[in-house]
Amino acid sequence: MMTLGSLWRHSTSYTSPFRVLRCYGLRAVHPANTLRRRILARKSTAALSAEQNQRKDIMEREGCVPANPDTDQHLIKQLCANLQERAKGVQIDMEAKPGKNYWERMLTDDDKKSDSLIVRCALQPAVINMAAAYLGEVPYLAGISVYLSHGTHNTTWQASQLWHCDYDDRRMFKLFVYCTDVKGGPDGEFTYIPKDLSKNVKNNFFPARISDESMDKQGYSKHAKHITGPAGTAFYIDTRGCYHLGSRVDIGHTRIAYIVTYVTAASLQPFNNGIKIQHALTETEQLVLRSGMHSEVVHQGNALAMNQGGPAM
Numbered sequence: 001m002m003t004l005g006s007l008w009r010h011s012t013s014y015t016s017p018f019r020v021l022r023c024y025g026l027r028a029v030h031p032a033n034t035l036r037r038r039i040l041a042r043k044s045t046a047a048l049s050a051e052q053n054q055r056k057d058i059m060e061r062e063g064c065v066p067a068n069p070d071t072d073q074h075l076i077k078q079l080c081a082n083l084q085e086r087a088k089g090v091q092i093d094m095e096a097k098p099g100k101n102y103w104e105r106m107l108t109d110d111d112k113k114s115d116s117l118i119v120r121c122a123l124q125p126a127v128i129n130m131a132a133a134y135l136g137e138v139p140y141l142a143g144i145s146v147y148l149s150h151g152t153h154n155t156t157w158q159a160s161q162l163w164h165c166d167y168d169d170r171r172m173f174k175l176f177v178y179c180t181d182v183k184g185g186p187d188g189e190f191t192y193i194p195k196d197l198s199k200n201v202k203n204n205f206f207p208a209r210i211s212d213e214s215m216d217k218q219g220y221s222k223h224a225k226h227i228t229g230p231a232g233t234a235f236y237i238d239t240r241g242c243y244h245l246g247s248r249v250d251i252g253h254t255r256i257a258y259i260v261t262y263v264t265a266a267s268l269q270p271f272n273n274g275i276k277i278q279h280a281l282t283e284t285e286q287l288v289l290r291s292g293m294h295s296e297v298v299h300q301g302n303a304l305a306m307n308q309g310g311p312a313m
């Protein structure tokens with residue numbers, strides 16, 4: 001017999017149709033939250049510049065655009081310098097293993113404070129406005145990850161090195177910042193198939209990762225776009241709408257990526273970003289850091305919630 005507890009677990013699992021019902025349920029229970037998020041998003045959409053509107057249109061069609069025009073270059077410089085310095089102390093484990101052994105996670109407890117460099121970069125007003133315009137409501141910050149990707153002795157590509165979409169929400173909005181130069185090939189550049197083509201890629205009823213051979217056979221590999229650029233290069237990507245892969249780094253090379261995931265407040269997958277609010281926030285920032293829909297208690301010892309319980313990659 002299905003108990004309430006098992007129904008809840010089922011409704012939050014990756015492949016369940018109950019997730020959609022749960023999402024509508026959350027919106028119905030929190031109408032004021034939903035409305036406020038939409039009203040504020042409408043205002044920020046109306047305030048987008050002509051250039052931002054152009055990028056928003058491309059984002060709608062292709063699911064990926066540059067983000068640098070929206071970022072504070074001084075802040076991004078600081079971020080890159082900070083993460084490059086940290087990377088010097090990171091132990092790289094290249095041993096062949098299943099799973100995501102091709103990157104090391106680089107966040108600490110201090111990064112979870114709302115006034116930390118890591119969180120401030122995720123709260124940049126123009127970035128939030130673009131996320132709000134794309135998602136149709138003030139987004140919820142599902143998580144922040146910083147990965148030091150590196151080569152391994154694995155004999156095959158695995159996990160997010162293979163073609164996949166993320167299914168945490170019906171639309172996703174990620175901010176990527178390369179914090180090292182990514183020249184392509186050995187540096188493991190982020191690679192995607194534009195949204196208008198991705199929608200035609202055939203996958204199972206319960207979608208799985210897709211091999212290069214299968215993507216080739218379907219004729220889409222030739223449309224793949226590779227994002228390269230110097231440290232500080234920033235872009236937005238809808239990882240729900242676009243098949244993507246990355247971190248195919250050669251031994252002897254490394255890539256540092258700062259990745260922020262924004263979703264709708266009643267996202268299909270529930271998140272708790274674990275960020276501790278410790279400075280005065282605007283209303284929009286409050287909504288970005290607290291969904292007001294999921295349980296968002298910050299537990300003691302949950303230090304790496306941003307890293308480990310975070311969004312799918």
Ligand SMILES: O=C(O)CCC(=O)C(=O)O
Binds near residue numbers: 160239246312313
């Ligand atoms: O390592 C990469 O570039 C891919 C990451 C990824 O799959 C994601 O952020 O969803």
